[in-house]
Amino acid sequence: xxxxxQPTRGSDDVTRSIEVGHDRxxxxxxxxxRFRRRVGxxxxxxxxxxLVVLILPALLADLITVHDPxxxxxxxxxxPPFWMEDGSWTYPLxxxxxxxxxxxxxxxxxRISLTVSGLTILIGAVIGTSLGLLAGYFGGWIDxxxxxxxxxxxxxxxxxxxxxxxxxxxxxxxxxxxxxxxxIWASFARQVRGxxxxxxxxxxxxRARVAGAPSARILLRHVLPNIANTLIVLATLQVGxxxxxxxxxxxxxxxxxxxxxxxxxxxxxxxxxILISWWISFFPGLAILLVVLSLNLVGDWLRDFLDPKLRxxxxx
Amino acid sequence: xxxxxxxxxxxxxxxxxVSDLRTYLxxxxxxxxxxxxxxFSLDPGETLGIVGESGSGKSMxxxxxxxxxxxxxxxxxxxxxxxxxRDLLSLPEKQMRAVRGxxxxxxxxxxxxxxxxxxxxxxxxxxxxxxxDSDAGKDEVYARSVAALKSVQVxxxxxxxxxxxxxxxxxxxxxxxxxxxxxxxxxxxxxxxxTTALDVTIQAQYLRLLKDLQQRTxxxxxxxxxxxxxIAETCDRxxxxxxxxxxxxxxxxxxxxHPKHPYTKALLDSRPKTGAKGERxxxxxxxxxxxADLPDGCRFATRCEYAMDRCSLEYPDLVAIGGHSVAxxxxxxxxxxxx
Amino acid sequence: MARYILINxxxxxxxxxxxxxxxxxxxxxxxxxxxxxxxxxxxxxxEQAIREKWGLDKPVSTQYVAFVGNAFQGxxxxxxxxxxxxxxxVIVDRLPASVKLGAVATVLTLLIGVPLGILSAVKRGSLADxxxxxxxxxxxxxxxxxxxxxxxxxxxxxxxxxxxxGITGWxxxxxxxxVISIFGxxxxxxxxxxxxxxxLGTEYVKLARLKGVSEFxxxxxxxxxxxxxxPLTFFGGIAVRMLTGATVVEIVFAWPGVGLLAFEAANARxxxxxxxxxxxxxxxxxxxxxxxxxxxxxxxxRVRLGAKAxx
Numbered sequence: 015x016x017x018x019x020q021p022t023r024g025s026d027d028v029t030r031s032i033e034v035g036h037d038r039x040x041x042x043x044x045x046x047x048r049f050r051r052r053v054g055x056x057x058x059x060x061x062x063x064x065l066v067v068l069i070l071p072a073l074l075a076d077l078i079t080v081h082d083p084x085x086x087x088x089x090x091x092x093x094p095p096f097w098m099e100d101g102s103w104t105y106p107l108x109x110x111x112x113x114x115x116x117x118x119x120x121x122x123x124x125r126i127s128l129t130v131s132g133l134t135i136l137i138g139a140v141i142g143t144s145l146g147l148l149a150g151y152f153g154g155w156i157d158x159x160x161x162x163x164x165x166x167x168x169x170x171x172x173x174x175x176x177x178x179x180x181x182x183x184x185x186x187x188x189x190x191x192x193x194x195x196x197x198i199w200a201s202f203a204r205q206v207r208g209x210x211x212x213x214x215x216x217x218x219x220x221r222a223r224v225a226g227a228p229s230a231r232i233l234l235r236h237v238l239p240n241i242a243n244t245l246i247v248l249a250t251l252q253v254g255x256x257x258x259x260x261x262x263x264x265x266x267x268x269x270x271x272x273x274x275x276x277x278x279x280x281x282x283x284x285x286x287x288i289l290i291s292w293w294i295s296f297f298p299g300l301a302i303l304l305v306v307l308s309l310n311l312v313g314d315w316l317r318d319f320l321d322p323k324l325r326x327x328x329x330x
Numbered sequence: 331x332x333x334x335x336x337x338x339x340x341x342x343x344x345x346x347x348v349s350d351l352r353t354y355l356x357x358x359x360x361x362x363x364x365x366x367x368x369x370f371s372l373d374p375g376e377t378l379g380i381v382g383e384s385g386s387g388k389s390m391x392x393x394x395x396x397x398x399x400x401x402x403x404x405x406x407x408x409x410x411x412x413x414x415x416r417d418l419l420s421l422p423e424k425q426m427r428a429v430r431g432x433x434x435x436x437x438x439x440x441x442x443x444x445x446x447x448x449x450x451x452x453x454x455x456x457x458x459x460x461x462x463d464s465d466a467g468k469d470e471v472y473a474r475s476v477a478a479l480k481s482v483q484v485x486x487x488x489x490x491x492x493x494x495x496x497x498x499x500x501x502x503x504x505x506x507x508x509x510x511x512x513x514x515x516x517x518x519x520x521x522x523x524x525t526t527a528l529d530v531t532i533q534a535q536y537l538r539l540l541k542d543l544q545q546r547t548x549x550x551x552x553x554x555x556x557x558x559x560x561i562a563e564t565c566d567r568x569x570x571x572x573x574x575x576x577x578x579x580x581x582x583x584x585x586x587x588h589p590k591h592p593y594t595k596a597l598l599d600s601r602p603k604t605g606a607k608g609e610r611x612x613x614x615x616x617x618x619x620x621x622a623d624l625p626d627g628c629r630f631a632t633r634c635e636y637a638m639d640r641c642s643l644e645y646p647d648l649v650a651i652g653g654h655s656v657a658x659x660x661x662x663x664x665x666x667x668x669x
Numbered sequence: 670m671a672r673y674i675l676i677n678x679x680x681x682x683x684x685x686x687x688x689x690x691x692x693x694x695x696x697x698x699x700x701x702x703x704x705x706x707x708x709x710x711x712x713x714x715x716e717q718a719i720r721e722k723w724g725l726d727k728p729v730s731t732q733y734v735a736f737v738g739n740a741f742q743g744x745x746x747x748x749x750x751x752x753x754x755x756x757x758x759v760i761v762d763r764l765p766a767s768v769k770l771g772a773v774a775t776v777l778t779l780l781i782g783v784p785l786g787i788l789s790a791v792k793r794g795s796l797a798d799x800x801x802x803x804x805x806x807x808x809x810x811x812x813x814x815x816x817x818x819x820x821x822x823x824x825x826x827x828x829x830x831x832x833x834x835g836i837t838g839w840x841x842x843x844x845x846x847x848v849i850s851i852f853g854x855x856x857x858x859x860x861x862x863x864x865x866x867x868x869l870g871t872e873y874v875k876l877a878r879l880k881g882v883s884e885f886x887x888x889x890x891x892x893x894x895x896x897x898x899x900p901l902t903f904f905g906g907i908a909v910r911m912l913t914g915a916t917v918v919e920i921v922f923a924w925p926g927v928g929l930l931a932f933e934a935a936n937a938r939x940x941x942x943x944x945x946x947x948x949x950x951x952x953x954x955x956x957x958x959x960x961x962x963x964x965x966x967x968x969x970x971r972v973r974l975g976a977k978a979x980x
Contacts, residue, residue, distance in 0.1 A: 165680065166687040168906075169958075171950040173916045177935030178695055178943050258812055262917050265814045266932060281815050285921075288822045299815030307810035398878050402794065431881040438879075443872035448895045448969055458880045494970040510880060 057315050060308035068305045071124035079115075081105075083122040083275050086113030092291045108293040110283055116293060119275035120301050126276045127305070130191060131256040135249050137195040142202025143245065147233055149203070150210025160203065167200040172259075176268045185271040194259055198252055205248055209241040216240075243320035251313035254306040261302055277302050344371035345517045345550045346395075346434075351409035353387075353394045356402075363624060364390035364404070366574035372518065372550040377541075379553045379565035379582070381597070385618055387574040388554045389439075392522050395552075396436055397426055413518065432462050435511035439523035441503035445495035451506055452491030455479070458510040478509040481546075482539060501532035508539065515547050522554045537564050558601055562586065570594045573618055573629035580654040590654045590661040593630045628658070636660050677962045681955040688951040689740065693733050696940045736944070745945035750934065756941035759934075760927060760949060766836065767919070767926030771912035773846040778853035778907065785854075786861025790869060791888055801858055808855025817848045817921040834923035845922045849915045853907040860900035868892040898968050905961040906954070913950045 071078070091113040094101040101108065107116040149160035176193045183189065213219060214237070222232050261278030263269035270276035272283075277298040284294025353365035364387040372378050382388045393399045394406050397418060411418040413433055418426060438444045446454060455478060456471045466474070472491070479487035482505040495503060504524075511519055521540065525533040541564060544551055553564060561568055561582060569579040570591060578591040589595040616633040619625060627642040628634070634641065640659055648657045720726040727735075739745065745756035754762075789801035824844060825833040831840045868874060869892045877891040878884075914928030923929070927946060934942040 165684045169951045169954040174931045181935040302812045427881045436879050444876045446873040
C-alpha cells in the first residue's frame with residue numbers, strides 16, 4: 015500500500031476539543047453560554063406528550079379512570095365520542111363493541127406499552143451492551159462470534175418467529191417481552207461494538223492499559239462511561255421502536271392476549287367496525303403515533319445534545 | 331526571506347483589484363462581519379500574503395473572491411472584485427462559473443480532504459478540463475491531464491490518473507490539486523493555508539513548486555496563512571488581517587524589519603524563535619473580539635499595549651506611512667520603538 | 670475482489686446455518702408436530718406410521734441433518750395444512766403477489782425517499798425541507814397497521830376509488846404499497862439528508878465548485894455518490910423485507926402473498942411451511958447483504974481494493 019497515512023495533526027485535535035467545549039482535563043471558559051448553545055431547543059411539547067400520553071397514564075391509571083378497562087356496560091356499546099351526536103362526557107372517546115370506555119383502555123394500554131418497552135430495552139440493552147463491549151474490546155474470535163450472532167439475529171424474520179412461538183405456546187406478556195428482547199439486543203450490540211472499537215484506540219484507554227489496569231476495570235471505568243451517551247440516545251429511540259413492534263404483534267394476535275387493552279389489540283378490535291364506529295381503532299392508533307413521534311423527537315434532540323460528534327454533521 | 335522575484339512596480343496594471351469588500355455571515359446568533367471593508371490589489375507575478383489568527387476572516391475573504399461563501403449564511407454585502415476589467419461580484423452565476431478554474435483558481439488547505447474519495451484522479455482532473463472546454467475529446471482531455479500532472483512534477487502521471495485519492499500521500503494530493511487549479515493557467519491563484527496539513531519537508535517542496543509555477547506562468551498568487559515562515563519564504567507583500575479588516579500592508583522586508591501596527595508587532599514577537607514553523611500564533615494576551623459584536627473603535631484596542639482612550643472610540647483609517655499602509659493611531663510611535 | 674466476495678459468502682452461509690438451527694429447534698421445541706398431524710383418537714400403530722412417514726421417530730439431530738440436506742435441494746416436506754402440496758410449492762404459489770407488491774413499494778421508496786432527502790439537504794431550512802422532515806418523522810412513527818386501516822376507511826370507502834382488499838387490478842396496489850413504503854421512505858429520506866449535508870460541506874465539494882462545475886453536477890455527482898454509501902445497507906435491508914412479504918400489511922389488505930401465508934401457516938402449526946418461509950426469508954436477507962457488499966465495492970474504491978487498504 016502507498017503512504018496513505020499522514021502523521022496525525024495533534025494541534026488540530028486540540029483546537030477542535032476547545033471549540034466544541036468539552037476538554038477532558040480542564041473545563042473551558044464561558045461554559046454556561048456554550049452549554050445553552052449545546053442544549054439547543056428543548057422539545058418541551060414532545061416531552062409533554064410523552065408524559066401525558068404514556069408515562070403519567072401508565073403510573074396513575076387506577077387513580078384517573080372511573081371505568082373498568084376489561085368489562086364494559088353492554089347497554090352503552092358503540093357509543094360515539096362526546097362531540098358527536100349521541101356522544102356524552104361519560105365516554106369521552108366513545109366505547110367499543112363490548113361497551114368498554116376507549117379512553118380508559120387507552121390509559122391502561124399506556125401501562126402495557128411502557129412496561130413492555132421498559133423491560134425489553136433493559137434486557138436487550140444489558141445483553142447487547144455486554145456482548146458489544148466484549149466483542150469491541152477484545153476483538154479476535156470473541157468479536158467474530160458476536161458479530162456472527164448479530165448478523166444472524168438481524169437476518170431472522172421476526173414477525174414469523176413471533177407467530178410460530180405464539181402459535182405453539184400461546185400469547186402472553188412474558189412471550190412478547192422475550193420475543194422483542196431477542197430482536198433488539200442485536201442493535202445494541204452492534205452500536206456498542208462499534209463505539210467500543212473507537213474508544214479502545216483512544217489515548218486514555220491506551221494509557222490505562224499501559225499502566226496495567228485489568229481489562230474488566232478498563233471496560234467498566236473507561237469504556238462504559240464513554241459510550242453511556244450513545245446508550246441513552248439509543249434506548250430512547252428504541253422505546254418508540256418497541257412500542258411499534260409490540261402493537262404490531264398484538265394487532266396480529268401474536269402479542270399481548272385479549273382482553274388486555276394493548277393499543278395494538280384495540281386497533282384490531284375496531285378494525286371491522288372502522289366504517290361506522292371508527293373511534294374504536296382510530297384513537298388507540300393515534301396514541302401510538304403521538305407517543306412514538308414525540309419519542310423520536312426527544313431522541314433526536316438527546317442525540318444532538320449528548321453526542322457532539324453527530325451534531326457536527328450539521329443536523330438542525 | 332523574500333525571493334528575488336521583483337514585480338515591476340507601477341509599470342504594469344494589477345491583475346486583481348479588490349475594493350471595500352464586505353462579507354457578512356448571518357447566523358442564529360447574530361450577524362458576523364467576517365470581512366469588513368477590505369481593499370488591495372495584486373500585480374501579475376506577484377505574491378501577496380494575507381496573515382492573521384484563525385477567526386480573523388482571512389479564509390472568508392478568500393472564498394469571497396471566488397464567490398463561494400458558505401450558503402445560505404454567508405453573503406457578500408458590498409465592494410468590488412475586479413479581475414481582467416470585470417467586477418466578479420456583479421457577474422451572473424453562470425459566467426462566474428466560467429471564471430472559476432480558468433481565470434481565478436484556489437487550492438484548499440487540506441489536500442487529504444480536497445479530493446473526492448469515490449472518483450479517480452483522472453476523472454476529477456479531467457473534469458477540471460472538460461467543464462470549461464466541452465469540445466475537448468477523450469484523447470485531448472487525457473493528454474492535457476497528463477501534461478497538467480507533469481507540470482506539477484508528478485512522477486508516472488499516466489498511472490496516477492487511474493489511481494484513487496486514498497492511494498496517495500498528502501504531498502502528492504496537494505500537487506494534484508495544484509495541477510487542477512493550474513489546468514487553465516489562471517491569472518490569480520489563491521492558496522488557503524497551503525502548508526498546514528503537510529509535514530515540514532513536503533511544505534518546503536510545495537512552496538518551491540508554487541514559486542516555480544509562478545515563474546513559468548506569471549500567475550499572481552495570494553497566500554492565506556497564519557505562518558510568518560511561509561510568508562518570508564514566498565511572498566512579496568504582506569497584508570495583516572485582524573477582525574475582518576486589514577490593519578497593515580507592506581512589503582515583506584518592511585513588515586519583518588519595521589512593523590508599524592502593534593498587532594503585527596505582537597504577531598511577530600509571538601513567533602517561535604527557534605525557527606520551528608507551523609506553530610499557532612497564540613501567545614498574544616486575550617482573544618480577538620467576537621466578529622458578531624465589534625467595538626466602535628480599533629478592534630485590537632483591548633489587547634494592545636499601546637492603547638489609549640481614542641483607540642476604543644474611533645476606528646483609525648488606513649494611512650500610508652513610509653511604504654506601509656497601516657491603521658493605527660500610534661503607528662509613528664510603534665515604528666519609532668521597533669526601529 | 671473475488672476474495673472479498675468469497676469471504677462475505679462464507680459469512681452468509683454461516684449465518685444461514687445459525688438461522689436454520691434456530692428455526693428448526695423452535696419448530697421442534699414448541700410442540701410435537703404430531704398434535705397437528707394426527708386426529709386425537711389415533712391408534713398406536715397409526716401414530717407410529719405417521720412418525721415414520723415424517724421421520725419423527727429418529728433422534729432430533731438426525732432430523733436436523735435430514736432437514737438441512739433436504740432444504741438444500743429445495744425440499745421442505747409436505748405442507749401439513751394443504752396435504753396435496755409441498756411446503757415449497759405453497760410458497761412458490763404465493764410469492765409472486767408479495768414480490769409484485771414489494772417491487773412497487775421499493776420503487777416508491779427510492780423515487781420518493783432519495784430525491785426528497787437530497788432536496789431537503791440542498792434547500793436546508795426551506796419550506797420544502799420542513800415538509801420533508803415532517804414526512805420523515807411521520808413515516809418513522811406511524812404504526813403501519815393503523816395507517817392501513819385509516820387509509821381504507823378514508824380513501825377506499827369514502828372515495829370509492831381503490832378496492833379495500835385483495836387484488837382486483839392495478840388500483841389494488843396503491844394503498845398497500847404506500848403503507849409498506851412509508852417507513853422506508855422516511856428512513857431513506859433522513860439518511861440521505863444527513864449524508865448529503867455532510868458531503869455538501871466537504872472540501873472536495875468546495876473544490877468541485879472551485880473548478881467551475883455546475884451546481885447540478887456538484888449535487889448529483891460529487892456530493893451524491895459518496896453520500897449514497899451510508900444509506901445503502903439500510904436500503905438493502907428494507908428492500909428485502911418489503912419483497913419477502915410484509916405480514917402485517919398483507920393481513921390488513923387480505924393480500925394473498927407469503928406474508929399472509931406466514932400468518933396462516935403459523936396459526937395452523939404448518940411447520941414445514943413455516944420453516945421453509947423462515948429459511949427462504951433469511952436466505953433472501955443474506956443474498957441481499959452480499960449484493961450490498963458488492964455494490965459497496967463498486968461505490969467506494971477503498972473497499973474494492975480490500976478492506977485492509979482503507980487509510
